[in-house]
Amino acid sequence: MDEMSMVRRLLDESPPLPHVVAEGRERLFGPPARGTRTIRRAAFRSAVGLGLTGVAAAAALAVATLVPGAGTSPGGGDPATTDVSARKVLLAAAVRAESAPTSGTYWHVRSMSRTTWGRGQKLGRGDNRYTVEHLSVHENWTKRNGRAWWGSREWVRPKTTEDEAAWRRDGSPSKWCRGKTDTEPPRPNCLHTAPGTASLAHVGDDTFVVAEGRGLTFVQLRRLPEDPDTLRAWVVDAVKDDLHRSVSADILDYNVAEVLANLLVDVPAPPGVRAAAYRALADMPNVTSTGPTRDELGRAGVGILIDTGAMAGAVFPGGRRFKAGELTRKLIIDPATSYVLASQTIIGERSDPFSGTLILEVGWTDEKPHKPALP
């Protein structure tokens, strides 16, 4: 990716929300008098599928049948693809979501993520080579007017016990820095084993992202539909808008499930919208439950899988092509509170790269922003 596409991607915002388009028109022409033309539903978009190949042209018409029940199986879902227990769990979570508290000055999210550093590239010298994992704690506070604070701490540590042994033999280094290969090196770029100083910064007005770099404000989140069908239709529209070309129903479903899930993880969507997202997910044919499980911190929840079979053969930027079963997308939700405990994407073998965000705390609070403590 060159710097121009990086800029494009960094600053890519979704089309205006319908009310924004309507208000702009009103400023020009006054309130609509007679039956005005339909304003196309604009939406944030999921970028999944861009750059995909292997999407059969034959699937061109499949988009017309993406709404479950509108297709070839009248009278409801196919028992083979609709997991009843997932449905039950998600519907129960929806009920909980409806009564989630909404009082407090700040929307607060404290999360932790863990990733294998540098695609598993080894650090160290000679025979003493090891892989490290990167850990970080992030904490965000956002007021209803959009003012936001952000704090974080990050560090690395040897990934496995073997890695740790190799790291010790290497002299237990506590810091690795990037070499100076350019006449004007960017800011210091070091990895540390110590969690470093916690930071807290006021980040101006912040928005909430539910798909590719696309932010919605509180007001925009509040305007999302609270009816599951309307919400799903809106997400479907958004995804289709982004995919541009005809896309197979299963790829579309995958994207829709992703965007719905994003509404549930760490954005302050109102209770009604969260409940609608849960209900819409419950009706998705590609969402199943893995049953009771625990997250990495041992917290009990229920695993929810989004089927990624549709993504087999997809080529992602960088030329990587996914094989069937190589990609796992999983949420662990706490049905008792409706909150998401963990959001994970696993590629390849389960033992290797893990990517996930653990939500340590989420919700409304009056507690003032402060530097993140270590977990």
Place this chain on the structure above:
Amino acid sequence: MTRTPGAVDDRLDDARVLARSVREPDQFAAIYDRYFGEVYRYMAGRLGRDVADDLAAETFLVAFRKRDRFDPARGSVRPWLYGIATTLVGQHRRKETRRYRALARARRRVLDSAESHADRVADAVTAERLVRQLAAALADLGHGDRDVLLLVAISEMSHQEVALALDIPYGTVGSRLNRARRKLRRALGGIDPTLNLEEASNG
């Protein structure tokens, strides 16, 4: 009057519609419908959605008031609109810079889609670093350079269109763009930090 479907020159069509709108203001709705979305995204990219919610509408209000002064001989409607939009963005320079600085600090706020979950697994740290460096570099660009760069990057305008939008010579577009791109590339440095990490501690 016959037209071959699909062969209509949009730019000519725009200019004609705009000229007609001087006497028939309602005609301007066609210009609004055609360009509001993309102008909005351009402004949202530079100033955030909150500001764009208001400022994109403002752009069309200004354009509407000036529609009788549009000169089709000088160029087409699209760059004219972007010129107005860019002037309005220019009145919010500090806000724009703050946005890039915020992006430079933000994590998981960008490049964080289902699509890039894939990249994220492999490249989480790399991607975040690059994004921060890129956003910081954007904040540091000169205003003129930034205008050119973002018209090309976000709105995919040709050099000719940028020249018309900003009312600058064609050649200046190229030199500003090159300078801006050089600065970004330099800020990104050795683009993959995993490639040149020194092995020794206290490197």
